Amino acid sequence: KTTRKKVYTHSERAALCQHPLTQKLLTIMDMKKTNLALSADVTSSKQLLSLADSIGPYICILKTHIDILDDFSPDVTAELRALADKHNFVIFEDRKFADIGRTVQHQLSSGIYHISRWADLVNAHPLPGPGIIDGLKQIIKNFIIISYSPTEAIEMAEANSDFVIGYICQSRLTDNPQFLHMTPGVKLVEGGDSLGQQYTTPEDVIRRKTCDIIIVGRGITESVDPVATAIHYQQAGYAAYVSLFH
Amino acid sequence: KTTRKKVYTHSERAALCQHPLTQKLLTIMDMKKTNLALSADVTSSKQLLSLADSIGPYICILKTHIDILDDFSPDVTAELRALADKHNFVIFEDRKFADIGRTVQHQLSSGIYHISRWADLVNAHPLPGPGIIDGLKQIIKNFIIISYSPTEAIEMAEANSDFVIGYICQSRLTDNPQFLHMTPGVKLVEGGDSLGQQYTTPEDVIRRKTCDIIIVGRGITESVDPVATAIHYQQAGYAAYVSLFH
Numbered sequence: 001k002t003t004r005k006k007v008y009t010h011s012e013r014a015a016l017c018q019h020p021l022t023q024k025l026l027t028i029m030d031m032k033k034t035n036l037a038l039s040a041d042v043t044s045s046k047q048l049l050s051l052a053d054s055i056g057p058y059i060c061i062l063k064t065h066i067d068i069l070d071d072f073s074p075d076v077t078a079e080l081r082a083l084a085d086k087h088n089f090v091i092f093e094d095r096k097f098a099d100i101g102r103t104v105q106h107q108l109s110s111g112i113y114h115i116s117r118w119a120d121l122v123n124a125h126p127l128p129g130p131g132i133i134d135g136l137k138q139i140i141k142n143f144i145i146i147s148y149s150p151t152e153a154i155e156m157a158e159a160n161s162d163f164v165i166g167y168i169c170q171s172r173l174t175d176n177p178q179f180l181h182m183t184p185g186v187k188l189v190e191g192g193d194s195l196g197q198q199y200t201t202p203e204d205v206i207r208r209k210t211c212d213i214i215i216v217g218r219g220i221t222e223s224v225d226p227v228a229t230a231i232h233y234q235q236a237g238y239a240a241y242v243s244l245f246h
Numbered sequence: 247k248t249t250r251k252k253v254y255t256h257s258e259r260a261a262l263c264q265h266p267l268t269q270k271l272l273t274i275m276d277m278k279k280t281n282l283a284l285s286a287d288v289t290s291s292k293q294l295l296s297l298a299d300s301i302g303p304y305i306c307i308l309k310t311h312i313d314i315l316d317d318f319s320p321d322v323t324a325e326l327r328a329l330a331d332k333h334n335f336v337i338f339e340d341r342k343f344a345d346i347g348r349t350v351q352h353q354l355s356s357g358i359y360h361i362s363r364w365a366d367l368v369n370a371h372p373l374p375g376p377g378i379i380d381g382l383k384q385i386i387k388n389f390i391i392i393s394y395s396p397t398e399a400i401e402m403a404e405a406n407s408d409f410v411i412g413y414i415c416q417s418r419l420t421d422n423p424q425f426l427h428m429t430p431g432v433k434l435v436e437g438g439d440s441l442g443q444q445y446t447t448p449e450d451v452i453r454r455k456t457c458d459i460i461i462v463g464r465g466i467t468e469s470v471d472p473v474a475t476a477i478h479y480q481q482a483g484y485a486a487y488v489s490l491f492h
Contacts, residue, residue: 100441111316
């Protein structure tokens with residue numbers, strides 16, 4: 001069983017962190033009593049906005065894949081932004097940037113989506129090397145690294161702690177309280193899909209792997225009553241967090 | 247100096263390969279006497295289509311980043327498709343898929359871009375694991391792996407040779423003649439940009455690293471006379487290939 005030297009509460013960590021978005025996120029988590037991120041992987045704008053509005057009160061992060069919307073228009077991101085302010089959550093565009101610095105700059109700021117105009121947070125693979133960070137950093141201030149390669153991820157994050165707020169990972173990578181650990185593939189019941197996705201539980205992520213945020217997608221979006229299910233995940237995730245102090 | 251056991255001509259390799267797109271590509275390379283891929287990283291549709299039309303005769307592949315176009319419309323991809331048929335080149339959307347199977351399926355077939363409708367070829371990072379291949383394979387037939395992690399890349403390619411046609415890499419990974427090796431970051435003069443991109447030369451890529459295709463972007467698109475420069479690259483790349491047999 002992994003144990004951390006010191007377990008900080010969300011508000012203690014908010015005070016320790018330098019990065020404004022990390023502070024904001026930890027404050028949201030503390031105030032709204034939630035470590036739940038909703039992965040809103042739907043292909044209709046109406047459905048996305050409806051999920052953001054109905055489930056917004058129970059989440060700290062709304063994770064989007066803006067490029068799978070079949071009916072995208074700039075109005076969608078404007079409305080998302082308004083809902084993020086209304087319900088106090090952070091918008092995380094899960095673009096998984098993975099190219100050279102100059103290309104990711106275009107992908108982040110140009111094109112149809114203009115991601116940097118409305119997303120609070122984006123992510124990238126560390127593999128293309130430091131140029132990807134340098135490219136993104138010139139355009140957006142908040143960023144998560146995907147830790148398929150933990151060594152590279154940690155190195156890149158520590159070297160850019162003014163910019164990198166954390167990791168997408170399956171278990172805690174570092175005791176540095178400045179970095180948030182977010183874990184995807186969470187369901188209330190373990191299992192998998194037909195394309196290799198494996199699911200883990202909120203209890204497992206927060207207590208055993210000592211990560212900070214559970215990312216839940218189909219467990220909520222494909223349930224019969226998404227709002228009730230989201231509340232269920234919020235409570236399970238937060239109870240696991242609270243139990244760290246007992 | 248790296249030496250291959252046997253150097254095949256493009257037409258010999260076309261006969262050895264099972265994959266229809268690899269055969270098509272090697273046949274184009276043989277007929278048009280070119281191993282040049284143009285990386286058309288421009289943000290205007292008009293500029294993209296103009297490059298595709300004027301430089302189309304000299305390339306085997308047009309590599310696109312459809313998501314950096316500021317004025318994308320479905321007409322653009324229809325026109326690109328028509329130009330690919332007119333000039334006989336392959337369209338390679340350099341999307342660098344890097345997510346779980348279900349998400350990449352949406353990204354490939356849905357959204358605004360409907361990549362699978364017009365791209366001959368896409369690519370992905372091997373890191374998310376076999377699910378990414380299984381997801382893409384259900385939708386598109388042709389695919390390149392990016393080899394930041396050569397071991398994983400080779401393993402994944404060999405296990406999916408009905409689907410994977412080659413690698414994006416800096417030097418040859420395997421002697422298996424079925425796999426095409428494509429190298430980005432090529433200029434006539436070595437050097438770099440301010441975001442960590444390093445450049446190598448056609449001679450170096452084709453002769454010393456024994457790769458098959460040179461991918462040239464800014465070296466052509468930012469030159470004073472892109473067509474004349476493209477012809478220059480085509481000749482340099484092809485001369486390096488011909489020299490392998492002397």
